[in-house]
Amino acid sequence: MIGSLSSYGYIPQPAQLMQPFNPLLPTPLLPQQLASQPQSPQIDLSAPQLDPTAGLICALFEVCKALASMLPRGAAGASTTAAQPTTASATLPGSAVGGANPQAMNASADPRLSRDLSALASDPEGARLLAAAQANGYTIEVGDPGPAAGSGVRPGQRINGVTLPDQKKIIISPNAPEFTKTLIHELVHAATPGDGNSQTEEGIADVIGYRIANRITGQAIPGDANSIFSRKIANYPGLTGVNAIRNSLASLGLSAGI
DSSP, rough: OOOOOOTOOOOOOOOHHHHHOOOOOOOOOOOOOOHHHHHOEEEEEEOOOOOOOOHHHHHHHHHHHHHHHTTTTHHHHHHHHHOOOOOHHHTTTSSTTOOOOOGGGGGOOOOHHHHHHHHTTTHHHHHHHHHHHHTTTTTTSSSOOHHHHTOOOTTTTEEEEEEETTTTTEETTTTOTTTHHHHHHHHHHHOOGGGGHHOOOOOOOOHHHHHHHHHOOOOOOOOOHHHHHHHHHTTTTTOOOOOOOHHHHHHHHOOOOO
16 A cells, blocks of 8 residues: 655755665565465355446446456466466366366255256366366355354345355355355355455356356346446455456466456
8 A cells, every 4th residue: 555654854865866766576476375375255245236326336347357457467477377276177078077076065965055066067167166166175065154254244235155265165155045156156266266356356256157057057147247247346345456367267268258
């Protein structure tokens, strides 16, 4: 964060003013350093209806897309990509999950979760998300995600699911109105844990969630990708706008779709 400090009466001398400015270059974090840093829960909140401020949200969306396109694919991109499993996309023979067993991720033995995991294993994009999340060590349970979400939820917001990167766990609410979409949303986080979180990631997770849920369950897609994205990011004013989610998905052979 850029701020200002009081001078406390210090007056630079002319010779000091003439010295060349040598900015300090940021030191990129190594993948192991990224993995060791605590990560906040990634919470799936129900999206509100668009209101008259939606124009501002859409403008933010355009800024996010522009910034995302300028993310370096060198040192910073390498750190993000290195944290992803390299076998997730390479070993997928069509609809199989590259030798993984998605039902082993079902920590609750919940029949609805079991049904969705089987369906995702037969979907080209769903299988990639499952393979990556399982390779990253995640399990999934059905239960109350509220206590795990912590204090980052405003009163009245409905918590549908949460991803806990430090515990390698996804929790889906049994009362989530869009259970399958919520599961897929959280799998996007679990498949790409090395890039943290952002408004862009939350919006893209919903776009992908509706897209895959529509294929495997017939669930209707509530609008185009732009409107889904804009409604979702309105829930996360405290998150940074952009992270490396697009590069992370691309490393798994997946498209953000927006």
